[in-house]
Amino acid sequence: MFLVFNKDKIMAVVVACSTVFVLFLMTSLFAKAPNTTVQTSTQSKQLPVYSVETKEPNVSLTINCAWNADDIDKILEALEAQETKVTFFMVGDWIEKNEEVAKKIHEAGHELANHSYNHPHVNNLSYDKNVEQIKKCSELIQNITGKPSTLYRGPYGEYNDTVINAAKDTNHMTIQWSIDTLDYKALTGEQMWERIEPKLENGSIILMHNGTENTANSLEFIITNIKNKGYNIVPVSELIYKENYTIDNNGMQHKQ
Numbered sequence: 001m002f003l004v005f006n007k008d009k010i011m012a013v014v015v016a017c018s019t020v021f022v023l024f025l026m027t028s029l030f031a032k033a034p035n036t037t038v039q040t041s042t043q044s045k046q047l048p049v050y051s052v053e054t055k056e057p058n059v060s061l062t063i064n065c066a067w068n069a070d071d072i073d074k075i076l077e078a079l080e081a082q083e084t085k086v087t088f089f090m091v092g093d094w095i096e097k098n099e100e101v102a103k104k105i106h107e108a109g110h111e112l113a114n115h116s117y118n119h120p121h122v123n124n125l126s127y128d129k130n131v132e133q134i135k136k137c138s139e140l141i142q143n144i145t146g147k148p149s150t151l152y153r154g155p156y157g158e159y160n161d162t163v164i165n166a167a168k169d170t171n172h173m174t175i176q177w178s179i180d181t182l183d184y185k186a187l188t189g190e191q192m193w194e195r196i197e198p199k200l201e202n203g204s205i206i207l208m209h210n211g212t213e214n215t216a217n218s219l220e221f222i223i224t225n226i227k228n229k230g231y232n233i234v235p236v237s238e239l240i241y242k243e244n245y246t247i248d249n250n251g252m253q254h255k256q
Helices: 007-043 072-081 092-097 099-107 127-145 161-169 189-199 215-228
Strands: 058-065 087-090 111-114 205-209 245-247 252-255
Touching: 058 215, 072 099, 072 215, 087 092, 092 099, 092 127, 099 111, 099 127, 111 127, 127 161, 189 215, 205 215
Parallel strands: 058 087, 058 205, 087 111
Antiparallel strands: 245 252
Protein backbone atom coordinates (compact mmCIF):
# COMPACT_ATOMS: atom_id res chain seq x y z
CA MET A 1 0.00 0.00 0.00
CA PHE A 2 1.42 3.34 -1.02
CA LEU A 3 0.78 6.78 0.54
CA VAL A 4 0.55 9.59 -1.96
CA PHE A 5 1.78 12.98 -0.66
CA ASN A 6 0.37 16.09 -2.23
CA LYS A 7 2.81 19.00 -1.94
CA ASP A 8 0.06 21.65 -1.76
CA LYS A 9 -1.80 19.78 0.96
CA ILE A 10 1.36 19.45 3.03
CA MET A 11 2.06 23.20 2.78
CA ALA A 12 -1.51 23.99 3.80
CA VAL A 13 -1.20 21.83 6.90
CA VAL A 14 2.14 23.44 7.84
CA VAL A 15 0.72 26.96 7.49
CA ALA A 16 -2.36 26.05 9.54
CA CYS A 17 -0.26 24.56 12.35
CA SER A 18 2.05 27.60 12.39
CA THR A 19 -0.91 29.97 12.61
CA VAL A 20 -2.40 28.06 15.54
CA PHE A 21 0.98 28.09 17.33
CA VAL A 22 1.43 31.86 16.90
CA LEU A 23 -2.11 32.53 18.14
CA PHE A 24 -1.45 30.34 21.18
CA LEU A 25 1.72 32.29 22.04
CA MET A 26 -0.03 35.66 21.71
CA THR A 27 -2.90 34.52 23.88
CA SER A 28 -0.49 33.34 26.58
CA LEU A 29 1.43 36.61 26.57
CA PHE A 30 -1.69 38.76 26.87
CA ALA A 31 -3.01 36.55 29.64
CA LYS A 32 0.16 37.20 31.67
CA ALA A 33 0.16 40.97 31.12
CA PRO A 34 -2.31 41.91 33.92
CA ASN A 35 -0.23 40.05 36.54
CA THR A 36 2.88 41.93 35.47
CA THR A 37 1.03 45.23 35.87
CA VAL A 38 -0.17 44.32 39.37
CA GLN A 39 3.35 43.38 40.46
CA THR A 40 4.72 46.67 39.15
CA SER A 41 2.01 48.59 41.02
CA THR A 42 2.81 46.75 44.25
CA GLN A 43 6.51 47.44 43.93
CA SER A 44 5.95 51.18 43.40
CA LYS A 45 4.37 51.86 46.79
CA GLN A 46 4.89 55.50 47.69
CA LEU A 47 7.00 56.57 50.66
CA PRO A 48 7.33 59.79 52.64
CA VAL A 49 10.66 61.48 53.26
CA TYR A 50 12.40 59.90 56.26
CA SER A 51 15.78 61.56 55.70
CA VAL A 52 17.77 63.39 53.03
CA GLU A 53 20.99 62.48 51.26
CA THR A 54 23.22 65.53 51.50
CA LYS A 55 26.91 66.34 51.80
CA GLU A 56 26.05 69.26 54.05
CA PRO A 57 26.11 68.54 57.82
CA ASN A 58 22.49 69.63 58.20
CA VAL A 59 19.73 67.94 60.22
CA SER A 60 16.19 68.94 61.15
CA LEU A 61 14.55 68.95 64.55
CA THR A 62 10.76 68.59 64.39
CA ILE A 63 8.25 69.06 67.19
CA ASN A 64 4.72 67.65 66.94
CA CYS A 65 2.02 69.74 68.65
CA ALA A 66 -1.15 67.78 69.42
CA TRP A 67 -1.66 67.85 73.18
CA ASN A 68 -1.42 70.89 75.48
CA ALA A 69 0.64 74.06 75.09
CA ASP A 70 1.91 74.36 78.66
CA ASP A 71 5.60 73.97 77.78
CA ILE A 72 5.76 76.06 74.60
CA ASP A 73 7.26 79.11 76.31
CA LYS A 74 10.09 76.99 77.74
CA ILE A 75 10.64 75.36 74.35
CA LEU A 76 10.84 78.74 72.63
CA GLU A 77 13.24 80.04 75.29
CA ALA A 78 15.53 77.04 74.75
CA LEU A 79 15.44 77.44 70.98
CA GLU A 80 16.18 81.17 71.25
CA ALA A 81 19.07 80.56 73.60
CA GLN A 82 20.54 78.13 71.07
CA GLU A 83 19.71 80.39 68.09
CA THR A 84 17.99 77.41 66.49
CA LYS A 85 15.00 77.27 64.15
CA VAL A 86 12.87 74.12 63.96
CA THR A 87 9.69 72.84 62.34
CA PHE A 88 6.50 72.51 64.41
CA PHE A 89 3.98 70.02 62.97
CA MET A 90 0.67 71.32 64.32
CA VAL A 91 -2.74 69.66 64.55
CA GLY A 92 -5.51 71.98 63.40
CA ASP A 93 -7.70 71.78 66.49
CA TRP A 94 -4.56 72.39 68.60
CA ILE A 95 -4.12 75.64 66.67
CA GLU A 96 -7.76 76.55 67.30
CA LYS A 97 -7.31 76.03 71.05
CA ASN A 98 -3.91 77.76 71.14
CA GLU A 99 -4.02 80.36 68.39
CA GLU A 100 -1.95 82.95 70.25
CA VAL A 101 0.66 80.33 71.05
CA ALA A 102 0.85 79.29 67.38
CA LYS A 103 1.30 82.95 66.45
CA LYS A 104 4.12 83.25 68.99
CA ILE A 105 5.90 80.25 67.44
CA HIS A 106 5.60 81.78 63.98
CA GLU A 107 6.76 85.20 65.17
CA ALA A 108 9.82 83.56 66.71
CA GLY A 109 10.83 82.49 63.19
CA HIS A 110 9.98 78.81 63.33
CA GLU A 111 8.30 76.81 60.58
CA LEU A 112 4.63 75.80 60.94
CA ALA A 113 3.71 72.52 59.24
CA ASN A 114 0.57 70.40 58.84
CA HIS A 115 -0.25 67.48 61.17
CA SER A 116 -3.93 66.98 60.12
CA TYR A 117 -6.96 68.72 61.56
CA ASN A 118 -7.91 66.48 64.49
CA HIS A 119 -5.32 63.67 64.56
CA PRO A 120 -7.34 60.71 63.24
CA HIS A 121 -6.02 57.35 62.03
CA VAL A 122 -5.60 58.56 58.46
CA ASN A 123 -4.98 55.10 56.99
CA ASN A 124 -8.62 54.36 57.72
CA LEU A 125 -9.88 57.45 55.89
CA SER A 126 -10.90 57.85 52.26
CA TYR A 127 -8.97 60.06 49.86
CA ASP A 128 -11.58 62.84 50.22
CA LYS A 129 -11.47 62.72 54.02
CA ASN A 130 -7.67 62.91 53.97
CA VAL A 131 -7.83 65.93 51.69
CA GLU A 132 -10.33 67.54 54.07
CA GLN A 133 -8.05 66.93 57.08
CA ILE A 134 -5.07 68.50 55.33
CA LYS A 135 -6.94 71.48 53.89
CA LYS A 136 -8.59 72.44 57.19
CA CYS A 137 -5.27 72.48 59.00
CA SER A 138 -3.54 74.30 56.15
CA GLU A 139 -6.15 77.07 56.22
CA LEU A 140 -5.55 77.59 59.93
CA ILE A 141 -1.80 77.82 59.34
CA GLN A 142 -2.39 80.28 56.50
CA ASN A 143 -4.44 82.49 58.83
CA ILE A 144 -1.35 82.78 61.03
CA THR A 145 1.51 82.85 58.54
CA GLY A 146 -0.18 84.36 55.49
CA LYS A 147 0.54 81.33 53.33
CA PRO A 148 -0.69 77.71 53.21
CA SER A 149 1.41 74.92 54.65
CA THR A 150 3.52 72.78 52.32
CA LEU A 151 4.75 70.02 54.65
CA TYR A 152 2.53 67.26 56.07
CA ARG A 153 3.04 64.54 58.68
CA GLY A 154 0.37 61.93 59.25
CA PRO A 155 -0.88 61.36 62.80
CA TYR A 156 0.70 58.35 64.53
CA GLY A 157 3.20 58.29 61.67
CA GLU A 158 0.59 56.60 59.48
CA TYR A 159 0.67 56.74 55.69
CA ASN A 160 -0.31 54.77 52.61
CA ASP A 161 -0.68 55.64 48.94
CA THR A 162 -4.06 57.27 49.57
CA VAL A 163 -2.64 59.49 52.30
CA ILE A 164 0.43 60.50 50.30
CA ASN A 165 -1.62 61.20 47.16
CA ALA A 166 -4.01 63.38 49.18
CA ALA A 167 -1.00 65.32 50.48
CA LYS A 168 0.52 65.69 47.01
CA ASP A 169 -2.76 66.85 45.52
CA THR A 170 -3.00 69.59 48.17
CA ASN A 171 0.60 70.69 47.49
CA HIS A 172 2.15 69.05 50.54
CA MET A 173 5.22 66.85 50.84
CA THR A 174 4.83 64.05 53.40
CA ILE A 175 7.59 64.07 56.03
CA GLN A 176 8.39 61.23 58.40
CA TRP A 177 11.51 60.95 60.60
CA SER A 178 14.67 58.88 60.83
CA ILE A 179 15.25 59.33 64.58
CA ASP A 180 12.53 59.00 67.22
CA THR A 181 13.52 60.41 70.62
CA LEU A 182 10.58 58.66 72.34
CA ASP A 183 10.25 61.81 74.44
CA TYR A 184 6.54 61.05 74.90
CA LYS A 185 7.59 58.07 77.05
CA ALA A 186 9.05 60.47 79.64
CA LEU A 187 12.66 59.69 78.73
CA THR A 188 15.28 61.98 80.24
CA GLY A 189 17.46 64.19 78.06
CA GLU A 190 20.36 61.78 78.52
CA GLN A 191 18.20 58.84 77.42
CA MET A 192 16.97 60.77 74.39
CA TRP A 193 20.54 61.60 73.42
CA GLU A 194 21.48 57.92 73.68
CA ARG A 195 18.85 57.27 71.01
CA ILE A 196 19.86 60.21 68.82
CA GLU A 197 23.68 60.01 68.82
CA PRO A 198 24.29 56.63 67.11
CA LYS A 199 21.78 57.38 64.32
CA LEU A 200 22.70 61.00 63.70
CA GLU A 201 24.03 61.72 60.20
CA ASN A 202 23.75 64.32 57.46
CA GLY A 203 20.09 64.73 56.49
CA SER A 204 18.58 63.20 59.64
CA ILE A 205 15.07 64.24 60.69
CA ILE A 206 14.47 64.03 64.45
CA LEU A 207 11.04 63.57 66.03
CA MET A 208 10.06 65.28 69.29
CA HIS A 209 6.79 66.44 70.88
CA ASN A 210 5.62 69.25 73.08
CA GLY A 211 3.43 68.52 76.08
CA THR A 212 5.78 65.84 77.43
CA GLU A 213 7.48 65.50 80.78
CA ASN A 214 11.07 66.27 79.78
CA THR A 215 11.25 67.69 76.25
CA ALA A 216 11.29 71.38 77.17
CA ASN A 217 13.85 70.87 79.93
CA SER A 218 16.09 68.69 77.73
CA LEU A 219 16.05 70.72 74.53
CA GLU A 220 19.12 72.88 75.21
CA PHE A 221 21.13 69.81 76.22
CA ILE A 222 20.13 67.91 73.06
CA ILE A 223 20.74 70.84 70.72
CA THR A 224 24.13 71.52 72.28
CA ASN A 225 25.15 67.90 71.76
CA ILE A 226 23.96 67.91 68.14
CA LYS A 227 25.95 71.06 67.42
CA ASN A 228 29.01 69.70 69.23
CA LYS A 229 28.94 66.81 66.76
CA GLY A 230 29.37 69.37 63.98
CA TYR A 231 25.78 69.48 62.70
CA ASN A 232 23.63 72.48 61.81
CA ILE A 233 19.93 72.38 62.69
CA VAL A 234 17.67 73.76 59.96
CA PRO A 235 13.90 73.73 59.35
CA VAL A 236 12.66 70.82 57.22
CA SER A 237 11.90 73.05 54.24
CA GLU A 238 15.60 74.00 54.13
CA LEU A 239 16.74 70.37 54.35
CA ILE A 240 14.60 68.67 51.69
CA TYR A 241 14.70 68.90 47.90
CA LYS A 242 11.59 70.52 46.43
CA GLU A 243 11.97 69.14 42.90
CA ASN A 244 14.04 66.75 40.77
CA TYR A 245 14.42 64.12 43.48
CA THR A 246 13.83 60.44 44.13
CA ILE A 247 12.98 58.57 47.35
CA ASP A 248 14.62 55.18 47.83
CA ASN A 249 13.19 52.11 49.59
CA ASN A 250 14.44 53.39 52.95
CA GLY A 251 12.65 56.71 52.55
CA MET A 252 15.85 58.67 51.90
CA GLN A 253 15.41 61.56 49.49
CA HIS A 254 18.08 61.89 46.77
CA LYS A 255 18.78 64.78 44.41
CA GLN A 256 18.58 63.73 40.76
